[in-house]
Every structure is written in structure tokens, then in C-alpha cells.
Amino acid sequence: MKNETTVRSAIESSTVLGKSTDYVDTYNPSLLYPISRKLGREDIGVYDFEGFDLWRLYEITWLSPTGLPQLAVGTLKVPATSPNIVESKSLKLYVGSFTQSTFASIKDVEDQMTKDISDVVGAQVEVTLSDVDTPADDMLILRPDTVPVEKKYSDTVCTDYDVNAHLLDATEQKVKGEIQTVVSNLLRSRCPVTGQPDHASVIVRVKADKALSEEAFLKYVVSFRHHQGFHEQCCEQIFTDLKRLLAPEFLEVKCCFTRRGGIDISPVRALGVDVANVQTPPRTIRQ
DSSP, X not given: OTTHHHHHHHHHTTOOTTSOOOOOOSOOGGGOOEEETHHHHXXXXXXXXXXXXXXXXXXXXXXXXXXXXXXXXXXXXXXXXXXXXXXXXXXXXXXXXXXXXXXXXXHHHHHHHHHHHHHHHTSOOEEEEEOTTSOOGGGSBOOOSSOOHHHHTXXXXXXXXXXOGGGOOEEEOSSTTOOEEEEEEEEEEEOTTTOOEEEEEEEEEEESSEEEOHHHHHHHHHTTTTOBOOHHHHHHHHHHHHHHHHOOSEEEEEEEEOOXXXXXXXXEEEESSOGGGSOOOOBOTTO
16 A cells, blocks of 8 residues: 555544543543545545445443443444544544443433534444343344355465455356355454554455456455555455456455454445445454
8 A cells, every 4th residue: 555654644643543542431522533535545546336334332331310330232334435434443432431421311322422423424324222131133243154265275375465456366257147255254454553453354245257266365365464454445455456356247345353442343345236235244253
């Protein structure tokens, strides 16, 4: 990514990411920090995808009017068309600021989060909270029914650890009109500011005249190992590289990143399907 230094310096100058931070426990929406999606999309070029970023929140707590702590888990869905993303540490601090604040109901907390985060990202988001004892389906662990490529090609030799789209390859599709599903649990990238590692499972569904080479895709995923990029940007890079290779009729890429600070993020990017019909990413066993 040619502008990694530019992205890092732009974010480091004002965000709390990578810095020693005081944890505020009374409601404070000013803790939320936006990051322009343009910072990560300049290298990609054309981006004509649909999609959203699904955040799962596991550590939500506030006080009832009687002072009794309340607990919830929830999801946050941010449309890929929003001009900004919300910086993950700032979201963690924002959620934590509800801890010693009083709200009449879980619905009041949900409505407040929806308003605050929508204001920051510049688009309407969806926040859904539920009781920890009866979580919504989006919070339940699901197992992908496709064998990961690293299990199929366990003897594959990998030597590239910086993103290399030239590793991707395709052959003629044997069954016309078939949707191919390819899964890998080996995506590993690094935060562009702190350098901390991020791990994810990648789920690709594609319909094209060409069939994606699974072993080539495995090598490509491994090549992200030293890459510095936010979760959303990594997903968009994978989507764009596959689109250029396959010229698909339908393409869907889901990157299910593991949890950090009580939050996990699963960006989804799709082409050839209305965003309303894109299925929610599974919550993987590592999430």
C-alpha cells in the first residue's frame, strides 16, 4: 500500500489509537473518532461494490434508574457507502463511557448509540442490542460448511508475505452458473498505526466464467501477513483483486476479524446483489 505512511501520520496526529488513554465511564459521544474511507481507497481505484461493516459488541453496560448495572451485547452495521468509518479504539472508549451513566431502558441505549455513531460516520447505521442471556442470531457462533483451503493444500509452499495480487490464478469454470465458495482462516494483517496483528477468516462466494484457483488464493491470503491496513481496507483490497481477476457476475467477500477490546469487525463487500440481500457474516469460532 503506497500511502501507508500518509495514512499512519494522518491518523496518529489526532486519534487515540496507539496512545495511553484515560478510560471515561460517564456518557461522552465526543470520544468517537471518524476516519475517512478515502484514506484506504486511494490505492484500490474503482470501487463499485455494495456492502457493510458488521461490528459485534460484547461489553456493553450502563446503570438502571435504581443504580443497578445492566448488561447487553449487540451489533453495529455501518454501510460501505458511509464517508467515514469509526476508529475502533474510539468506539471501545465510547461504549465504555456508558458504564456509570443512567438510561431508562436498553432501547434508550440503542437509540443513543444509533444517533451518535450515525453522526460520526456520516450515514445511518443500525444498532441492535439484546440481553446477554438471549442474544440475537447475529451473536451466535456458526460454522462455515466449506473446508478451509489451508486444510486442502497443507503442503503449499509460501514465500510472499507482502500483498501480491499476482499470486491469484483462475481456470475455466467447469460448471457454468455455479457459485464457488472458498474459505481461509489464515488472513493476518497489521494495524497501520500500532502495528498490532489482526487475524481473520475470509469467506469468498463467486459466480464467474472462471474458477478461482484455491491454492493460489491460499498463497494470496498469506501474502497479507505483513500488510498494514484497517479491516475494512483489507476486505476491499481482496474484493477488488478478485474482481479484476475473475470479472464475476456475482462476488461476495466477508472478512471475519477476531475480537479486540470486546469488539470484533466483519466487513462485507459484494457485487451483483442488492446490499439488502447480503447475508450477515457468520460469527466464527475465533470470534
